[in-house]
Amino acid sequence: MNERGQRESNRRMLWVDAVGGYLVCLADQVTLGQPIHGRGVDVPILGDLSGRHARIVRDGESYLLEAIRDARVDGRSVERFAPLREGSRIELGSAVKLVFRRPHPLSATARLEFASRHRTQPTADAVLLMADSCILGPNARNHVVCRRWPQDVLLFREGDAMYCRTQGEFRIDGHTHHDCGPVGPNCRIEGEGFSMNLESM
């Protein structure tokens, strides 16, 4: 598997019916920059940026922004590294503005949202920097808030594999599972009151 193949397999698109589409990055380090073909940027942003503009690094439970080009966090210019906390405002270049979120106290997974009118390529409603788990559901502290879902759904990783856990019965690609089931890079998960697709990129 070449390097690009490995990098690409670290990303998924999570399409949640009636909620939104999310770019899920599984790696501990993600690059942000313009979507220049061949460069393999993890979070391609259609904005006035360099090909590799900045990097977000996850170290255990904490996050750092590594500025390759000009970047600011909470208004202060970043020399090399800056810590990222819940609500940190990231500015890349002159106009691209992002907000860093860590909504769930029990998970290191973070979410990047756009505060400016820029978008990723392909368009996603938010970027999920997934650590071990990603929680979807009606709770306001979830990584993906799905207001009308009856219960929370958990996606978690163990090593290279990913699993889905929720209460009761649900289907993965048509196969019924109880409480927990394995999830591949491309699959459809359907349950009582929810449905979503995972697509590898």
Added chain:
Amino acid sequence: MHEQVVSVMPKGDEMPRHANAHDASAPEQVGARFTYPGGSRPLEGYTIKRGVGQGGFGEIYYAISDAGKEVALKLIRRNLDVELRGIRQCLNLKHPNLLAIFDIRQDTAGDTWVVMEYIGGGSLEDLLDAASGGLPGDEALAWFHGVATAVAYLHDHGIVHRDLKPGNIFSDEGVVKVGDYGLSKFISCSRRSGHTESVGTVHYMAPEVANGRYGKELDVYALGILLCELLTGRVPFEGESVGEVLMKHLTAKPDLSALAEPYRGVVAKALEKDPARRFASAGEMIAALPGPSQVPPGGARVGSGSANAASGRPDATVSKPTIVLAEPVDDEPILRAVLDAWHQLRTAWRDARLATPLKLIILVVGLFVVLAMAGTWIPLLIVSLFAYGVYRVIRALVRPAVRAVDARRAAAQPGAKPPEPPRAEHQAARHESRRRWHRRQPPAKEVAAALVAKPPRQRLTELVGSMLGAAMVALAMCVVMVLLSSYQGTTTRPEQAAWLALVSVLGSWAVLVPAKFWEGTPGEPMLRRFVMMVIGLAVGAAAFGMADSLLVSLPPGSEYPKPPDYQLPPSFFAGDGRPLVMAHMAAFGTLFLVLRWWRQADPLRSSRLSLWTLAVTGVVAAVVAGVWHFPQPWLLMVAGSISVAVQMAAPWENPKAVAESG
């Protein structure tokens, strides 16, 4: 036509745009079950990625073309009477405020798909759900302008939208986009096929839809409801079931008390039950509103909506007067009283069952009187205007501190009547004036209680208004009397006419003031009669004073029987038969004692001007004059003038309007 693109600023710099990407999903189904999962390709050239929402007509999907173009795909299920004509007409419409339609395709299963522009970030419905109490004035107006501009464009091209609602309105990075036009035929099909309708669509439906009439006025009605919801956060007609809401559309008057002018008037006109009485087009409606000023960046904060909800209602209502308020007339009591008196007069003029020739005569004579007495009242007017000007200046300086307190007090008293009842009453009275209500209705307890609970300031305002109105009517009545008497042969001297006018005015005021305090309460009649008698004595004394100072002699009318001279007591009458102060006081005192004058000023009386009451008053006055040997027909004329003036000028609650709102 407005061609400008109206912009609504996005959700602000600090608030992330696609936070949780609430799509415009329908409220009825919790578990959204979409027919096509992500990855399916029912249409050649597009790959569905996920479902976005469901409506009464079908499902919407987010899809990407093979080249990477984002689109929304709307699935219109196959129906027996599929009508593609409607949407085909809309295919090539282009407007910055219309959601673009790219194509219409049919899949191999025979279903129809509409390929259209995809806009993320949720609809206006989601925004309104999150922001309780409506949006800030500028933002609401900007949204409304965008929608109305799009609707005006559609109407200009012969298309009626028919399904305007917040769920169909989006904001594409600040630009308002209206979708789902041309699709209403499908909506009506699916309704008939028995799909469950969400109550949401019914809230914007005009009453004539029940008769199957689909004109442009349908959209104007929906725009009215939308404007109300944008400004207040609630639709005017709500209910537990579809049927209840529909009934309200058909029959109930909307409660627009939360809106300030000019929005209230615009919404009221748009929500007229009769389509012919609404605005003729969306463009007219836009013209009737102030334009949206520059929306401040970060103006549309969803976060501020929840802050409002957290701090409770008073926050929202206090902010309303400063943002939404665009009052053309400052809320100044004296001016309002004068205007209200003017309105009351106009309504009274319309309501009074006077024959047209009589009305004409009154008008002409009134004009003559005004011109004749110009010498006296013009300097008075100038002085009073100057004094009023000074008062206004002082008031404007003192005012800003007072206004906030008033608003908060108004907000804290949910039960108190809003300070617009006279105008609203007149509107109601004007509506109902065609349908006369002759049967006497027992006054509703709630209305009586409301009368009692009226704040004193409002009471005073009404009183002043009535007094001014009574004065004008009394003057007019005196002119009428003079004319009538001159027709009978006796010419009236100007000073006699002046005395008549002055006493009538004084007498009507003497009735209005206590009646205002006794409003709504039954009271003890004998006590009231006693009070009125005392007032009558005072009026009589004043009448004599005026007669004396003006050197008015009141000769008895020639056709009335003269009392024998020896019967006249010397203290009451002068040697030549003129009544002295005691006679005046006795006559007026008795007059005020016998009749229940306060009933003529009762807002809950059955009709505004009752000729029966007038007749009774006249007869009693004649009898009283006869008893006290007061020269006829003067007391009769005065009593008649007072009665007419009081009835015309005192506020009156139309029982039909009361019954409807109760």
